[in-house]
Amino acid sequence: MERELKYVGKRAVRIDGLEKITGAAKYTDDLDFGPSMLYVAVLESPYAHAIIKNIDTSEAEKMPGVRAVLSGKDFPEKFGLYLKDNSIFPADRVRYIGEQVAAVVAETPAQAKAAVKKIKVDYEPLPVLQNPLDAIKPDAPLIHPDLGKYEVVPWLYPQPGTNIAHVRKIRKGDVDKAFEEAEYVLEDWYHVPHVVHAPIETHISVALYSYDGRLTLWNSTQSPHTQRNIIAHSLKIPHKNVRVIASYVGGGFGGKAGISMEVIAAVAAMKVPGHPVKLRWTRKQEFQNSSQRQELYAHIKMGVNKEGKIIALKHELFWDVGASAEYGSNVVNATGFSATGPYYIPNVYIDSFAIYTNRPPCGAYRGFGYSEFHFGIESHMDRMAKMIGMDPVEFRRKNAIRRGQPVAYGVEMNPTGILECIDKVAEKIEWGKEDKSPDPTKVRAKGFAAVWKAPAMPPNESSAAFLKFSEDGSINLLVSGMELGQGFLTAMAKIAAEELSLPLEKIRVELPDTDRNPYEWQTVASHVTWSCGNAVRRAAIDARNQILDTVSRAYHIDKANLYLEDGKVKCYTDPEFELPYEDFVINGIEMPDGTFRGGPIMGHGMFMPEFTSAKVNPETGLGGHPNVHYTTGAGAVEIEIDKETGRIRVLKMAEAFDAGKAINPDLVEGQIIGGFVQGLGTALWEEVKFDENGRILNPNFTDYKIPTALDVPRDMNPIIVEVAQPDGPFGARGIAEHTMIPVMPAVANAVENALGIRIKDVPITPEKILNALKEKEQKNEN
Amino acid sequence: MKKEINFTLNGNPVKIEVMPNEKLLDVLRDRLGVKSPKHGCGRGECGACSVLLNGKSIRSCITLAIEVDGQEITTLEGLEKNGMTDLQKSFLQHNSFQCGFCAPGMTITATELLNKNPHPDEEEVREAIAGNLCRCTGYQNIIDAILDVSKKE
Incomplete structure (x- = not known):
């Protein structure tokens, strides 16, 4: 008989709520390090592409308060998560404006800044590449001439002698033949520009290299253990001597995944043993030197048969990963496997290229590339539906992938509630029902999108958990997943609470300290509820077995007759x-x-998926099992457009995701609303603008607008669907990133339904709307 | 160059020497150990550093410390001196925040609103907090919590 759940799936106040609402929660910059603290400032490259001929730091070294000056001469090591193409300080050439060329450690931030200005660098400017479609051309200047020499994981394929850091191919079935057989074929280009994560807390790292050779870092990070691993490996320090302590993170969204500026703090600390050194990015540095979301030019050709079934897809994705692909190459890889969208398509041809340019490095960003390619796919789905005369929701239902059908790389689709998500969203948005604006200059319409996403991870990612009881029967649960706001701590507490029948108030979940907390790969990919949740569940079951063993031995009661209830051991007999x-x-x-x-x-527990494999045929993408599972969902908006100004307001939204089992229903709904609004920013306003030299024109919140309380729909409807993931804790799978994905295409589809214009380039600004309307009028006149 | 200033911080007198170019936020955080106001942008754009100056919210990252000489500054620490406020309790019940970094500034702004206008409607709440950026929540649970308090009073 299935046990009734007491904690999992029930509404609750999040366990970190009190700390955050009282201001007691400590973020890295809130920690005190005493009077010996020193400060780091970096010298940034003024060129997007140039040879460094010489660096002269002699004047800077003489400046007041200066303790150390560092440059690529001291630290030539390369680092990176998947492809070690990133420099701590570049010794030979700079590849984007804002790249750190040197750093100063001084007694005050002002002294460090003043000294940085005295560093003299001789540059020889090189041609600047800003468009991936230019950078992929055979005669393009090379941004990484040493691409063939970099260390790389075995499942990425850099192409030395080009600007291609990786290409992921899928060749399933015979697309050429299928296009011939198709009744309807449509092809077009879509474009998604660079955007930034814009967490309200910028990157910060405090590092201390003590005289005994230990390196300790206090970082705002999603990846404490991965950072420890990269730092230990790159700087050749034993892992046991590197310690990363993570406080609460003031927003991550992928931007604090892996490692970036923390290596600068680490090496700066090594120059001044005994002193903690602090490096905190300014908002401008956060824009230009953390990581951005990669730009995408996508070419889609889709073929549909008479019955309305998609029979062929050719999807070419040209990603601008910026100056480094150390992390972004995996975005390109992951989307290459999944760029069909949530549909069963028998014949698939995908090329997903990671292309270097002289723009800031790009990496993980909530959605991990899926937002970008879904803009194309889901725009295209609506256009195809129109072409064949089918309702776009019905067209999606008809082609939505079912459990057991093969995904693009050939593996069977996991259990999925995609149809339920589509239906519930259609119902909530009142699909098919017209809503007229009372204002004749305004027009209303609805737009729809369906989505999927799988965690993108190495096949052997893993999580571990350790929990210990205290005298009063409360527990400290040690894990190394990060609380980024998504509710990780509460989810882990609930899983432990359920298995140990212990109220949430008796459970404290500790933030990571790599010395004390067990291993976690990273808090990325919307996978920690699933992966770390499984580890916690096993740790709790381990503790439960110890409890039952002890009681059984002491009281001579058969273990099978004992059970746990409300913090007590009880007996059936x-x-x-x-x-x-x-x-x-x-x-x-x-x-x-x-x-x-x-x-x-x-209790202790660990989890590693043992069915995944990155070993695929590089020419076809087939033969392996790169993803653990997909989470599916759907979203819709109702918008109102002012025909005179081109301004769009989103009046209502509905989004549904198949969480498998929502451990925290309140917080899942919070993710849906928050992710939708972040997606809305990218649909309507957000774009990093560069000048012709590669300099960012809008590195602040005045010129780069993120949504405010006035900009969001007044009617937001999060919907939870639960079709259990068999290997998830209580059936759970992740949903946090997914919530952003439907927004760009849903808005674009609503715009077409409102005005008959198709915008293929986000953000959908009033200017683009008015230009498209003008173009449409001119066409009608001719 | 240093100038001595005197002001009231969360009800207590403070006497401190500051440089004319020192920002109030840095003085509060780094010299007085009051950590609830956060550094988010340094340009007065995000609202994470909001504090009350004589009951009116200001951006402490673009306020010079010498400007508060003789005046009264209240941070989150001051609001909750006698326990959580009703607004904070409402934020807690609504799971209003996610990463929590904007929470202190948002609480300052919402407190100012409710002091001025105890029964705001939804649009007034949105207008009031529009200068406090939150990247996580989509604002809905923050707005609901503020409206809930305004209905109770």
Whole structure:
């Protein structure tokens, strides 16, 4: 018989709520390090592409308060997560404006800044590449002439002698033949520009290299263990001597995944042993030197048969990954496997290129490339539906992938509630029902999109958990997933609470310290609820078994007759028997002869998927099992456009995702609303603008607008669908990134439904609307 | 160059020497150890550094410390001196925040609103907090929590 759940799936106040609402929550910049603290400032490249001929730091070294000056001469090491193409300080050439060329460590931030200005660098400017379609041309100047020499994971394929850092191909079926057989064929280009994560807390790192050779970092990060690994590996320090301590993170969204500026703090600390050194990015540096979302030019050709079934897809994705692909190459890889969208398509041809340019490095950004390619695919789906005369929601239903059907790389689709998501969103947005604006200059319409996303991870990513009881029967749960706001701590607490039948108030989940907390790969890919959740569940079951063992031995009760309820051990065969945890979880159980049984209860658990494999045929993408599972969903908007100004307001939204099992329903809904609004920013306003030299024109919140409380729909409808993931904790799978993905295409589709114009380039600004309207009028006149 | 200033911080007198170019935010955080106002942009754009100056919210990252001489500054620490406010309790119940970094500034701004206008409608709430950027929540649970308090009073 299935147990009734007491904690999982129930509404609750998040366990980090009190800390955050009282201001007690500590972010890295809130920690105190005492009077020996020193400050780091970096010298940034003024050129997007140039040879460094010479760096003269002698004047800077003489400046007041200066303790150390660092440059590529001191630290030539390369680093990176998947492809080690990134420099701590570039020794030979700079590849984007804002790249750190040197750094100063000084007693005050002002002294560090003043000294940086005294560093003299001789540059020889090189041609600047800003468009991936130019950079991929055979005669393009090379941004990484040493591409063939970089260390790289075995499942990425850099192309030395080109600007292509990786290409992921899918060749399934026979697309050429299928296009011939198709009744309807449509092809077009779509474009998504660079955007930034814009967490309100910028990157910050404090590093201390102590005289005994230990390096400790306090970082705002999604990836404490991965950072430790990269730093230990790159700087050749034993792992045991590198320690990363993570405080609360003031927004990550992928931007604090992997490693970036933290390596600068690390090497700066190594120059001044005994002193903590602080490096905090300014907002401008956050724009130009953390990571951005990659730009995408996508070419889509889709073929549909008479029955309205998609039979062929050719999808070419040209990604601008910027000056480094150390992380972004995996975005390109992941989307290459999945660029069909959530549809079963028998014949698929995908090329996904990671292309270097002289723009800032790009990497993980909530959605991991799926937002970008879904803009094309889901725009195209609506246009195809129009072409064949089918309702776009019906067209999506008809082609939506079902459980057991092969995905693009050939593996069977996991259980999925995609049809339920589509139906519930259609119902909530009142699909098919017209809504007229009372204002004759304004027109209303609805737009729809369906989505999917899989976590993009190495096949052997893993999570571990450790929990220990205290004398009062409460537990400290140690994990190394990060609380980014998504509700990770609460989810882990609930999983432990459920298995140990312990109220949430008795559970504290600790933020990571790589010395003490067990391993977690990274908090990315919307996978920690699933992966770390499984580890926590196993740790709790381990502790439960220890509890039952102890009680069974002490009281000579068969373990099978014992169970846990509300913080007590109870017995099926003896209703009187009741032993609260606090009576024994540390000090054991006293026997009649005065001896004790038991001892401190400590559970541990780990999880690694053992069915995934990155070993695929590089020419076809087939033969492996790169993804663990897909989460599916759908979203729709109702918009109102002012025909005179081109301004769009989103009046209403509905989004549904198949969470498998929502461990925290409130927080899942919070993710849906928050992710939708972040997506809305990218649909309507957000774009990093560059001048002809590659300089960012809008590196601040005045010129780069993120949504405010006035900009969001007044009617937002998050919907949770639950079709269990068989290997998820209580059936759960991730949903956090997915919530952004439907927004760009749903808005573009609504615009077409409102005005009959198709915008293929986000953000959909009033200017683009008015230009398209003008073009349409001219066409009608001719 | 240094100038001594005197002001009231969360009800307590403060006497401190500051440079004329020192920002109030840096003085509060780095010299007085008051950490609830956060550094988000340094340009007065995001609202994470909001504090109350004589009951009116200001951006402490673009306010010079010498400007507050003789005046009264209140941060989140001052608001909750006698326990959580009703607004904070409402934020807690609504799971209003995610990463939480904007929470102190948002609380300052919403407190100012409710002091001036105890029963705002939804649009007034949106207008009031429009200068406090939150990248996580989409604002809905923050707005709901503020409206809930305004209905109770």
